[in-house]
Amino acid sequence: MSENKILEVNGLKVWFPTIVNEGLWSKKRWVKAVDGISFHVNEGEVLGVVGESGCGKSTMGMAVLNLLKPTGGKAVWMGKDLFSIKGREMQKARRDLQVIFQDPVASLDPRMTVGQIIAEPLTTHQPELTKDEVQSQVHEVMAKVGLLSDMINRYPHEFSGGQAQRIGIARAIILKPKLIVCDEAVSALDVSIQAQIINLLKQLREEMGLSLIFISHNMSVVHHISDRILVLYLGKVMEIADANALIANPQHPYTKVLISAVPIADPRKFQSNKIIELEGDIPSPVNPPKGCVFSTRCPIVKDKCRKEPPTVETIASEGEAGVRQVACHFYQRVNEVGQ
Amino acid sequence: MTNTNQIPNSNIGKEVVSPVLSVKDLTVSFRTNDGPVSAVNNMNFEIYPGDTVGVVGESGSGKSQTFLAIMGLLAQNGEATGSAILNIEGKDHELVGMDLNRLNKLRGSKMSMIFQDPMTSLNPYLKISTQMCEVLRLHQGMGKAAAQQKALKFLDLVRIPEAKARLNQYPHELSGGMRQRVMIAMSLLCEPALLIADEPTTALDVTVQAQVLRLLHDLKTDFNTAIVLITHDLGVVAGVCDRVQVMYGGRLAEIARVDDIFYNPQHPYTRGLLESTPRLNADGSSKHADLPTIKGQPPNLQNLPAGCAFAPRCDHATEHCQKEIPTLRYFNENHAKACFAEGFSQSTLLHGAD
Structure with a gap:
């Protein structure tokens, strides 16, 4: 795979203002949904993003799509500063950056036919095309995602979840984008349909040389589809590594806990797998812990962790594909987690 | 249905006990503007005290409607026929068609249900203590102080930290996991014989x-409550269930002990479901291959096929399957399937812990 970075994000921050009541007075505070994260996506690569609800994974996706105004940080998209481009250049970027959402039926306009839904990006961005040219391209992408051409005049409510998600995918790929953000794209689907859509995304990525940012809370699905995985917790990067290496050999205590908590669909392995249980819940992003954000729940927390936030360090692991980054003062002691 | 009455208790070696719930020919249908829809057809099964039974199936397979019918919680346009008998201390209670007064005496005390969304199942206006004590005062006629005491004990039991302070809080002050624990504590207050949990962990983080x-695993050893766990997640089933019922298109496809479902599945749908589940293989061996899939889409309940509902998606379907609906047959004392196909060899998918 070429190591050609198409997207490079540096210190991305997305904060939302909120009002907090403290005693008699209410104060303006910030919900730090995404708080200084850096990563990149290579051309043709699938970057998986995992984390629990509230960790900022969707916010990160929206910021990358330029749908949310970031509070800070930089993003370089194909050599250009994504957060400052305007006008024609922004339009060009919008064509190359597409999105697939979680709820397949809700993300389609109920009053438009399948043909209209899929054609809309094309008629918006390439108004010069004739009706016939649009039609033929619509038929082409419908075939590509496994929709029959006689479905073109039907409405979204006539489709099951899996088929509706295929329509969403057809709409996302018709402009031949370079990067698609898949925000929980298979989470609402039944297992047997989920497998069909995962295979479709993999196949499209091969055929079209697409890059994907695949956001999901489901570690098994993310591992299956991703080349590299980014683990988020409370708006911060915990670990980034090659997908297999991350699962086989997690270096951050949180990654290790997260992997151990995945229920294994195999009774005997389930019994032998030791689930590392965490105390308590995710802290509020309005008032995140000082020091390391994971320090309130970390099984191997030390005094230093409560005072000093760790930086994301690049570490070398022997015989491992790719680069690994970890944000932990004591990653060398990760073996003690769950002991 | 053939010999469904002879399902033995999965706790082999124990004395033969009578089932806490016996369901016979249960059918659930809904009146809709487009005509009747039968969500559940001819369900036959039994649940024994202390057993944890997983109910697995796709959305629309009827797994929730079966148990909503048993709890008497069907929507206005729904109707249940057949029989569902709850056996409490040797006394039989027919739940289908039971009048509301009698049903309300059983619900919450002898059988209870917890739902997927722990926020909407608690009353946002009432403190946790008010909601928990209501159950005890209504069903067991407890005084306020005694009820508070018992509520506190159960919050401790479900490992809620600072239980005493929580009693005086409102639902919005608790996190999702905490609320689900409150729901579990509340459903266990009267030590019911049957607990139905409908996707209890689906809305929660891993x-x-x-x-x-x-x-849930620990509670089943503490109480002798039979637990029904409705879920779409095979991982959840593998972790806590003794037996599994697989549903498809409103019917039971397969019933077996949990090990048999995973290591020796006999219905093509069960096999397909297991194969299409992505797994965390650390070596990444299966990563670059496509996931095996079940072709096609789940059936439309309004327009079910004449024969086996799974036939249009099944690789083993014959003409016979398209014409006749297979009944659930027991081919050994613990394992039943509704399929005409001959037995499959041991699954090559999983080999247990090796």
Whole structure:
């Protein structure tokens, strides 16, 4: 795979203002949904993003799509500063950056036919095309995602979840984008349909040389589809590594806990797998812990962790594909987690 | 249906006990503007005290409607026929068609249900203590102080930290995992014989899900409650269930002990479901291959096929399957399937812990 970075994000921050009541007075505070994260996506690569609800994974996706105004940080998209481009250049970027959402039926306009839904990006961005040219391209992408051409005049409510998600995918790929953000794209689907859509995304990525940012809370699905995985917790990067290496050999205590908590669909392995249980819940992003954000729940927390936030360090692991980054003062002691 | 009455208790070696719930020919249908829809057809099964039974199936397979019918919680346009008998201390209670007064005496005390969304199942206006004590005062006629005491004990039991302070809080002050624990505590207050949990961990994060699953696992040893766990997640089933019922298109496809479902599945749908589940293989061996899939889409309940509902998606379907609906047959004392196909060899998918 070429190591050609198409997207490079540096210190991305997305904060939302909120009002907090403290005693008699209410104060303006910030919900730090995404708080200084850096990563990149290579051309043709699938970057998986995992984390629990509230960790900022969707916010990160929206910021990358330029749908949310970031509070800070930089993003370089194909050599250009994504957060400052305007006008024609922004339009060009919008064509190359597409999105697939979680709820397949809700993300389609109920009053438009399948043909209209899929054609809309094309008629918006390439108004010069004739009706016939649009039609033929619509038929082409419908075939590509496994929709029959006689479905073109039907409405979204006539489709099951899996088929509706295929329509969403057809709409996302018709402009031949370079990067698609898949925000929980298979989470609402039944297992047997989920497998069909995962295979479709993999196949499209091969055929079209697409890059994907695949956001999901489901570690098994993310591992299956991703080349590299980014683990988020409370708006911060915990670990980034090659997908297999991350699962086989997690270096951050949180990654290790997260992997151990995945229920294994195999009774005997389930019994032998030791689930590392965490105390308590995710802290509020309005008032995140000082020091390391994971320090309130970390099984191997030390005094230093409560005072000093760790930086994301690049570490070398022997015989491992790719680069690994970890944000932990004591990653060398990760073996003690769950002991 | 053939010999469904002879399902033995999965706790082999124990004395033969009578089932806490016996369901016979249960059918659930809904009146809709487009005509009747039968969500559940001819269900026959039994649940024994202390057993944890997983009910697995796709959305629309009828797994929730079956148990909503048993709890008497069907929507206005729904109707249940057949029989569902709850056996409490040797006394039989027919739940289908039971009048509301009698049903309300059983619900919450002898059988209870917890739902997927722990926020909407608690009353946002009432403190946790008010909601928990109401159950005890209504069903057991307890005084306020005694009820508070018992509520506190059960919050401790489900491992809620600072239980005493929580009693005086409102639902919005608790996190999702905490609310689900309150729901579990509340459903166990009267020590019911049957607890139905409908996707209890689906809305929770994995780390919190692990906590709740551990809790359910421990509770079944503490109480002799039979637990029905409705879920679409095979991982959840593998962790806590003794037996599994697989549903498809409103019918039972397969019933077996949990090990048999995973290591020796006999219905093509069960096999397809297991194969299409992505797994965390650390070596990444299966990663670059496509996931095996079940072709096609789930059936439309309004327009079910004449024969086996799974036939249009099944690789083993014959003409016979398209014409006749297979009944659930027991081919050994613990394992039943509704399929005409001959037995499959041991699954090559999983080999257990090796």
